[in-house]
Amino acid sequence: MKRNTIIGAVLAIGVVGIGFAFWMMWRPEIATVSEPRHAGRETLESGRRIVEAGDCAVCHTRPGGAYMAGGLLLVTPFGTLFTTNITPDPETGIGQWSLDAFERAMREGIARDGHFLYPAFPYVHYRKMSGADIADAYAFLMSVDPVKYTAPENHMVFPMNFRPLVSFWNLLFLHGDPLEPLPNRSAQWNRGRYLVEGTGHCSSCHSPLNLIGGEKSSELFNGGVVDGWTAPALRAMTEAQQPWNETQLVAYLKGEVAEGHGAAAGPMLPVSLSIAQLPAQDTHAIAQYILDLKKTSSDATSPPCTSGAKPSARTLPGASLFEGACASCHGSAAPMRVIESRPALASTSAVMADSPRNLIQTILQGIPMSASASSHYMPDFAHSLDDAHVAALAEYLRNESCATRPWTDLDKTIKSIRAQEQQP
Incomplete structure (x- = not known):
């Protein structure tokens, strides 16, 4: 009798567990729409600004690809993803999505057909947006040129290649409501x-x-x-x-x-x-x-900057590299410092940072030319400077700055960054 009771209890728990898992991992499909409603000029302009603020094109427009058509490769610890087409193409984009389907995706990370979206799409933050802003963003996206394009297949490792498991991730991290203004702040x-x-x-x-x-x-x-x-x-x-x-x-x-x-x-x-x-x-x-963001209790306090380079900086091997490769734009007497506001490198955030990673990346990759009139161009030095040169230049710039701690992992960081760039 006791044995039967235990078996019955285990079976009951199992049934409840299966039911809960099914409830967690299943979402219904939302009906398609044949043609989204056309919006007015003010709504479209509001939607454009919201889409810009959300950086939608940054992820949903691949290099050389059509605007919002997706296909950008995202490398994650759990595999590789390709961003989706969010143009109003009815077959490969979101042209058949209603506003309700779009808002569910933005707030819950669920596609129109009910499948779970990966949290590389930041719906955990978009759920904090107002309903009006989500509606305006939807109206704008439905107004862009439709593009017929299907992104390559994702390659996620087990178990994350089983999308329904994202429901349990959501249980841990998906919470909160649209943000309300705090009355005691401006x-x-x-x-x-x-x-x-x-x-x-x-x-x-x-x-x-x-x-x-x-x-x-x-x-x-x-x-x-x-x-x-x-x-x-x-x-x-x-x-x-x-x-x-x-x-x-x-x-x-x-x-x-x-x-x-x-x-x-x-x-x-x-x-x-x-x-x-x-x-x-x-x-x-x-x-x-x-x-206005304050320090947390774990943040270390940095001593204030004092002007002037360390006396030994000018004798370092990187000093001559700086004069040959950098001084024409970033030297104290460089005309480009005045004409195009090229910064003095020793005070930049990349040189002052605890990690040399951003300085090394900038040296190797440069800053590409863009369509923005305010942007700045810097050539890359990945092929003209070897690892020893990059390390020497970084060490020199760090010594020129007021940073108190030297970088001790330059060689390892440079090799790691170069290896990452060579990966497909």
């Missing part, structure tokens, strides 16, 4: 919070991730790593060794050279080109909110 600060935490999903890159790809809630905005680049911490930027102010951060966000810090490069460059399309008040709101 309208501009609240606008910045909405753009940074919601539409702009800044913490997706600027926070460390745990083993299953979720943001560490206790370390939000404490910095992360994206595509081999360091996404710097956004907390306490006004208290850094080389402090930021609102004017500098606004310039940086718009893809311009920020005096004393440099210009956006790597994964941040296309983001800055999107932000440059936003109204000025939005850019200032983003900067104001970021500059």
Whole structure:
């Protein structure tokens, strides 16, 4: 009798568990629409700004590809993904999606047909957006040129290649409602919070991730790593060794050279080109909110910067490399410093950072030419400088700066970055 009771209890628990798992992993399909409603000019302009703020084109437009047609390769710890086509093509895009289907995808990470989207799509942040903003973004995307294009197949490792398991990831990390303004803060600060935490999903890159790809809630905005680049911490930027102010951060966000810090490069460059399309008040709101982010208890305090290079810097091997490869644009007497605002490298954020990764990436990759009038070009040196040259140049620039700690892992970091660039 006792044995039968135990077996019955185990079976009951099993049935409940299976039922719960099925409930977690199944979502219904939402009916198609034959033709989305046409929106007015004001709605489309609002939607365009929201889509720019959300950096949609950064991920959904592959190099050389059509606008919003997808196909960009994303490399994750769990395999490789290709971004989807979000043009209104009815067969390969979202042309048959209703607003309800689009909003469910934005808030819950569920496609129109009911399959789970991978959280590389930042729906955990988009769910904080208002219903009106999501509707305007939908209207704009439905107005772009439809493109018939299907992205290559994803290659995710087991068990993440089984999409329904994302439901359990969502159980851990998908929470919260649309952001409401805090009554004790200014309208501009609240606008910045909405753009940074919601539409702009800044913490997706600027926070460390745990083993299953979720943001560490206790370390939000404490910095992360994206595509081999360091996404710097956004907390306490006004208290850094080389402090930021609102004017500098606004310039940086718009893809311009920020005096004393440099210009956006790597994964941040296309983001800055999107932000440059936003109204000025939005850019200032983003900067104001970021500059108000306080340190967490685990943040180390950096000593203030003191002017002047270390006496030994000019005797380092990298000094002659700097004169030959860099001084014509970045030297103290270089005309380009005045004509095109080329920064003094020793004070830039890449040189002042705890990790040499961003400086090395910039030396190797440069900053490509873009269509933005405010952007800046820098040639790449990946083929003209070997590892020893890059290490010597980085060591020299670090010694020229007011950073107190030398970089000790230059050779290893350079080899790691070069190896990553050679991967398909």
